[in-house]
Amino acid sequence: MITLKLYKLNIVLQPTQVFMISALIVNVGNYLYNLILGRLLGPEAFADAAILITFLLILSFVAMTLQLSVAKFIGTFDGSKKEAFLKYSRKWSIIIGAILGAVIVIGASELQEFFNTGSATMFRIFGMGVPVYFLMSVNRGYFQGEQDFIKLSITYQGEMLSRLLLTLAFILLLPFRSSELVALGILVSLIPGLLPYKRLSQKVLPAISTAELKHLRKFVVVTAFYELTQILINNGDILLVKHFFDAHEAGLYSSLALIGRAVYFVAWMFVMLLLPEVVKREKEGLDTTRLFFKYLGMITFLAIAIVVVNALFPALIINILFGEAYVEVASLLWKYALASSLFAIANVFVYYFLSLDKYLPVLLSGIFGLLQLTVIYFQHESLEMVVEAQILVMTLLLIVQGIYFLYHMKRSIRRN
Structure with missing residues (x-):
């Protein structure tokens, strides 16, 4: 609970209300980010930047599989079982992120050709951030499952603000392609998005049972399939139009x-x-x-x-x-x-x-x-x-x- 003192009024905000206000600010910030890029770059150059923004949205849907899975099971586990599950989730988020990031880096030239972009380097820079993005999503899932909406809000604010400010600074100050600078801004903004970072205790954590892992895998598969549908519906049109x-x-x-x-x-x-x-x-x-x-x-x-x-x-x-x-x-x-x-x-x-x-x-x-x-x-x-x-x-x-x-x-x- 947060109390704001404005003149003679005491306004008490519940954590869920803080999160709603924060999410609104994040959405406004992301919109401002896109609008400024559109005005600075013009339709043709903005088309390349929009592909990176679309890739970021696609990545966010994939990462949401991890976040929702962690949130659901953190909400059902008790005590040290939560930390055991968080440790397990972090390990696999880094492994999966590294594989997907490597695919994007290796296939950068093919992506450039298919989407008719002016640079392949922008895809390589973007791919380097995938493991960090997935780790960030697991961290957010923990706070969401614990209904710690204050810390969850901070992670979103840090990512949004740093991406907005750094990308604009890069475009205005550095002599490289705008699409590559947009990719660099996305990459660097993931670091503040990791904060606050949930630390694990040093004690020995309990093992996750076979039944719990089976339930987890089932939920992850279904959620991943659902997030794939989100990608298809929400971003497929932009990718096809670009093609x-x-x-x-x-x-x-x-x-x-x-x-x-x-x-x-x-x-x-x-x-x-x-x-x-x-x-x-x-x-x-x-x-x-x-x-x-x-x-x-x-x-x-x-x-x-x-x-x-x-x-x-x-x-x-x-x-x-x-x-x-x-x-x-x-x-x-x-x-x-x-x-x-x-x-x-x-x-x-x-x-x-x-x-x-x-x-x-x-x-x-x-x-x-x-x-x-x-x-x-x-x-x-x-x-x-x-x-x-x-x-x-x-x-x-x-x-x-x-x-x-x-x-x-x-x-x-x-x-x-």
Whole structure:
């Protein structure tokens, strides 16, 4: 609990409220980072920078598998078992991160050719940071599982602020390609993101049982599959547009995506709180449906508000955020925001059931993620067609998730 003294008022903030405020600041900072890059670089150069930003988002979804897994099991373990699990998770995060980072470094030239970028070095710099990013995610998972939202907030603030300030300093002061400097800023910003770092005690830690490891592996596999669906749905369109369209149109689309995804990143703040709360209530034998409807209602309200604002003032929003060079895609802004909103609402269903160890919604997200990529791959004559394909697929996904929820509720009533 934090008490703020403003004039004669004492404002008491709960840790969850501090985290929500912090997450909002982080999202604003990340948006500011993207907007400044878009204005400084222009559509063509921003297209290359946007690929790195997209790779960072993809990496964050992969790392979220580690974070969610650690958060869930830290919430269920007691005493020194938590530290044993944290030690185990750190070891494997470094191993997996080193392998994935090496793949990116070795394949940098191929990545440059496929995405039509001006540099392969930017991918090599980016790949060096993957092990650190995964270790950082395990650290965050521990704080999330312990519901220590103050320390969790600090890690996000450190990463965001250092990336924003260092990247801008690098671009303004150093005589290298802008995309390479963006990659360097991402790499260096991971160090502050590790702080505060949970230290392990020196005592002998208990072993994790075979049954617990089996449960862990099952959860990790399912969560990894789900995060893969997040990558496909959230970033596949940008990667395909960068491949199929020229640099100018790809840069325009990247600006459109960054604005239209605002609803998704706002929703992320809520689902980060949803998982540990559902796990805790389920462990205590309490009802979780009211909690689900609370978060679903908040995210739906925010989604509607964001879509309406984007529909009413598209040109003004793009002009203020990115400048006149990007205004030609203004007519697509509300449509992209709608597609992101449908996906964000569908995500509430998936995270809820994931917390309850129900995995069918994860599979459904994967199927529709692949469907979205398939439709875009074969139907990409224009940027408008790409956006409308996403609206169609995400509408179907939300309907299917809603049907599964009603089916689950009906079965629960019958059992009771």
